[in-house]
Amino acid sequence: MNKNSNRRRFAVGLFATAVALYAQGGGRGAAGIGHTPPPTSPVTGNAANGKALYYSYGCYACHGYNGETGARAFVGNWGNLGTEERFLAFLRGRANVAPIPPSTSMPNFGESSLPDKPAKDIYAYIRTFKSTAPELKDIPTLNAIVESAKQEKQTGR
Amino acid sequence: MAKSQKTSVGRRGFLKSAAGGAAALATAEVTSPIAKAQRENNAGGSTTAAGVPAPTQEQLARDAGNVRPPAAVRLITRPGSDLMVQTVRDLGIEYAVANPGSSFEGLQESFVNYGNPPNRMPEWITALHEESAVTMAHGYAKAEGKPMLAVLHGTIGIQHAAMSIYQAYYDRVPVVMIAGNDPDFIAAHTAHDMAGMVRSYTKWDAEPKTLDEALLAIQRAYNEAITPPMAPTLVVLSSELQKDNAPNARVPAYKPPQFVTIDATHAREIARGLIEAQNPRIAVGRLRTPEGVNRAVELAELVGASTSTAATNGPMSFPQRHHLCGPGADTAYDYMLGLETGGAQASITGPTLAKIVSARDRDDIGFGGLTGGGGGRAGRGGGRGNVSAPPVEADAEASLPLIIDEVKRQLTPDQKTKIQERAAKHSRANHDAHVEALTKAVDAKRAGWNGSPISTARIYAELWPLIMNDDWCLSSPSGFSGGHNTQLWEHNKPYSYLGGQGAGGMGYGAPASVGAALAAKARNRIVINVQTDGDLNYAPGVLWTAVHHKLPMLTVMHNNRAWHQEFMFVEYMAGVRGRGEDRADIGNTLRDPYIDYTKMAAGYGMAGEGPITDPAKLSAALKRGVSAAKRGEPYMIDVITQPR
Numbered sequence: 182m183n184k185n186s187n188r189r190r191f192a193v194g195l196f197a198t199a200v201a202l203y204a205q206g207g208g209r210g211a212a213g214i215g216h217t218p219p220p221t222s223p224v225t226g227n228a229a230n231g232k233a234l235y236y237s238y239g240c241y242a243c244h245g246y247n248g249e250t251g252a253r254a255f256v257g258n259w260g261n262l263g264t265e266e267r268f269l270a271f272l273r274g275r276a277n278v279a280p281i282p283p284s285t286s287m288p289n290f291g292e293s294s295l296p297d298k299p300a301k302d303i304y305a306y307i308r309t310f311k312s313t314a315p316e317l318k319d320i321p322t323l324n325a326i327v328e329s330a331k332q333e334k335q336t337g338r
Numbered sequence: 339m340a341k342s343q344k345t346s347v348g349r350r351g352f353l354k355s356a357a358g359g360a361a362a363l364a365t366a367e368v369t370s371p372i373a374k375a376q377r378e379n380n381a382g383g384s385t386t387a388a389g390v391p392a393p394t395q396e397q398l399a400r401d402a403g404n405v406r407p408p409a410a411v412r413l414i415t416r417p418g419s420d421l422m423v424q425t426v427r428d429l430g431i432e433y434a435v436a437n438p439g440s441s442f443e444g445l446q447e448s449f450v451n452y453g454n455p456p457n458r459m460p461e462w463i464t465a466l467h468e469e470s471a472v473t474m475a476h477g478y479a480k481a482e483g484k485p486m487l488a489v490l491h492g493t494i495g496i497q498h499a500a501m502s503i504y505q506a507y508y509d510r511v512p513v514v515m516i517a518g519n520d521p522d523f524i525a526a527h528t529a530h531d532m533a534g535m536v537r538s539y540t541k542w543d544a545e546p547k548t549l550d551e552a553l554l555a556i557q558r559a560y561n562e563a564i565t566p567p568m569a570p571t572l573v574v575l576s577s578e579l580q581k582d583n584a585p586n587a588r589v590p591a592y593k594p595p596q597f598v599t600i601d602a603t604h605a606r607e608i609a610r611g612l613i614e615a616q617n618p619r620i621a622v623g624r625l626r627t628p629e630g631v632n633r634a635v636e637l638a639e640l641v642g643a644s645t646s647t648a649a650t651n652g653p654m655s656f657p658q659r660h661h662l663c664g665p666g667a668d669t670a671y672d673y674m675l676g677l678e679t680g681g682a683q684a685s686i687t688g689p690t691l692a693k694i695v696s697a698r699d700r701d702d703i704g705f706g707g708l709t710g711g712g713g714g715r716a717g718r719g720g721g722r723g724n725v726s727a728p729p730v731e732a733d734a735e736a737s738l739p740l741i742i743d744e745v746k747r748q749l750t751p752d753q754k755t756k757i758q759e760r761a762a763k764h765s766r767a768n769h770d771a772h773v774e775a776l777t778k779a780v781d782a783k784r785a786g787w788n789g790s791p792i793s794t795a796r797i798y799a800e801l802w803p804l805i806m807n808d809d810w811c812l813s814s815p816s817g818f819s820g821g822h823n824t825q826l827w828e829h830n831k832p833y834s835y836l837g838g839q840g841a842g843g844m845g846y847g848a849p850a851s852v853g854a855a856l857a858a859k860a861r862n863r864i865v866i867n868v869q870t871d872g873d874l875n876y877a878p879g880v881l882w883t884a885v886h887h888k889l890p891m892l893t894v895m896h897n898n899r900a901w902h903q904e905f906m907f908v909e910y911m912a913g914v915r916g917r918g919e920d921r922a923d924i925g926n927t928l929r930d931p932y933i934d935y936t937k938m939a940a941g942y943g944m945a946g947e948g949p950i951t952d953p954a955k956l957s958a959a960l961k962r963g964v965s966a967a968k969r970g971e972p973y974m975i976d977v978i979t980q981p982r
Binding site: 214234237238239241242243245246247249250251252254256275276278279283284285286288289290291293294295312313314315316317320322323325326327329330331333 | 659772773776777780781782783784785786787788789791793794795799800802803806826828900902903905906907909910911912913914916917918919920922923957980981982
């Protein structure tokens with residue numbers, strides 16, 4: 182077996198593990214909605230331009246249409262998005278990360294692909310995102326699910 | 339593997355007799371009343387201008403449908419295919435599914451006409467594609483724990499089915515297949531070794547030369563399919579064997595397969611370990627049949643062990659909300675038994691596919707994951723990172739009665755009391771753990787609750803109250819749509835969730851759901867198919883099959899108008915290369931135009947509604963859909979969703 186096939190096998194193994202974890206619902210949502218307050222730092226970009234770029238650069242594919250659903254929700258978890266500078270640094274931060282397996286991690290967005298201006302426009306747009314999650318008491322369906330589980334008698338088959 | 343060496347002498351002989359019969363009929367026609375009348379008319383000089391005799395009154399009457407044709411002489415009174423169908427029937431196979439093909443016309447005719455009543459057990463199911471046919475059988479087997487039959491048409495049918503066979507093989511699911519072979523008809527549809535095309539990913543195949551061998555081969559194909567490691571099997575049946583008269587042939591007595599079990603000593607040791615432990619644990623992976631699940635429950639209850647389950651990964655595992663299922667009152671387990679999964683002190687797992695692959699992958703194709711001991715269910719649903727004991731290679735399900743008998747024999751009244759107390763503690767702890775986990779999960783599902791496109795979490799959350807008191811089966815893989823069922827729903831039946839595709843191949847969800855719905859139809863059960871859009875477009879004709887056979891199936895489209903995982907892959911790759919990340923949609927999206935799935939469904943005769951973009955309208959639509967499915971009217975709701 183040559184080096185490449187070893188590498189490929191390792192890569193496929195990693196990928197399979199990642200898929201399995203994803204398929205089991207790992208790594209998403211279960212920990213609850215984040216509660217980091219929205220940033221208040223200055224924004225210099227144009228949110229209207231940013232909206233179109235948010236779609237054309239495929240941000241919605243992972244972060245949902247308003248940043249609070251999907252595989253990588255960030256509304257309420259603003260850590261890397263606290264300021265424009267941190268956002269830009271975050272975008273450029275993985276230029277040296279090129280894993281062999283297919284990855285659904287945050288891609289690197291280098292300046293050659295996403296220059297500062299449109300990047301700042303995207304930032305301006307995502308800063309308009311707010312949590313739309315209703316209070317639990319206002320969602321009868323979800324309440325009923327929990328209440329039902331609390332009251333149920335477990336099955337003995 | 340037998341090659342097709344039989345000459346076509348028999349068939350030619352048959353054709354010769356048929357030709358002789360036709361000649362005799364032609365001779366007879368000369369003296370028939372019609373011919374006589376015609377001659378008389380001709381004698382009377384009644385001809386057309388072109389010299390063609392004018393039709394007789396009798397001919398005119400027959401053309402108008404007023405005269406019955408003479409009764410046909412039945413040359414074949416007991417075709418071999420009748421016995422083939424009887425053999426399949428005796429195996430308890432409920433359904434045979436096929437897309438029609440000349441190579442099995444004899445067999446198909448027997449399926450629909452032989453027996454009283456005909457076309458029952460098995461019932462002939464119409465598929466629009468062989469890939470759909472085999473995946474239907476795949477879904478059925480996962481729901482019922484037993485195979486149904488897929489019938490394939492020669493070389494072309496086998497190759498159409500190849501992907502589905504591979505997927506079922508990788509999933510270790512039993513599917514029995516028959517392929518017709520007619521060497522005298524269309525050359526391109528036959529081959530010297532037809533099964534060779536899929537031998538690397540079938541468990542067993544045969545091409546019998548006589549009817550007696552054929553009937554035995556069908557029985558063996560069934561046994562091989564259901565014996566671990568379970569997998570698809572294939573019997574190639576010549577059209578000649580199907581069509582020839584077989585006045586003296588008999589269906590051979592069926593001998594059920596022997597399952598490899600642990601030995602008595604090992605059963606005693608395991609029983610002792612479980613009884614003497616202060617806090618035993620049983621990790622349950624994927625068993626073979628519902629009966630195996632019942633036995634696992636019986637054992638857990640006997641010894642008061644907390645259990646883990648693979649029921650949120652796939653079928654045939656421990657009921658998720660059984661009072662013993664969960665971490666239990668104490669997670670310091672001192673004896674852990676693994677059933678088709680790892681266990682710290684003992685582990686019983688069936689053989690992997692690796693052995694079969696090494697013997698049958700003669701071209702050394704080396705399918706990934708199948709040769710290294712993977713590619714099966716063993717290891718899934720395991721035990722919280724415990725170091726596993728070396729597994730004993732045996733069938734856990736077949737071994738369970740031995741362990742249960744030993745436990746019953748060894749248990750003392752004092753131990754029984756202690757076990758009851760422990761079980762009560764586990765029950766309370768598991769209930770609390772469940773409510774805590776559910777509360778946390780539900781909190782997360784609030785995100786985007788009122789958003790449009792609709793969140794995938796809301797689909798599963800709105801569905802659950804509508805089905806939770808019914809007998810239901812989630813037939814579609816849920817990984818791509820967030821896996822919300824694993825957190826919100828309770829998987830308490832062997833068929834509650836049928837899990838993934840097997841080999842990760844697309845085009846699985848809808849046909850597997852139709853197969854699961856075939857299983858559900860006679861059992862007052864409904865099937866829920868949360869259908870990803872990319873997956874449906876492989877072979878949507880299966881929707882017609884669901885309508886045609888009146889299957890209790892609700893399809894809810896997870897319509898995100900893209901292959902989003904691949905979108906992410908390409909996006910990442912463009913990022914690595916520092917270019918064109920705004921072009922990753924190319925080839926990964928389904929827009930310009932959007933696909934109208936309710937129109938697609940309507941084209942196949944399926945009722946439905948959508949596209950739904952307003953989440954406030956979702957629950958009512960789902961309610962209508964569930965009601966329709968309960969009436970045996972498959973229904974589709976197209977929901978425009980968030981990507982994941």
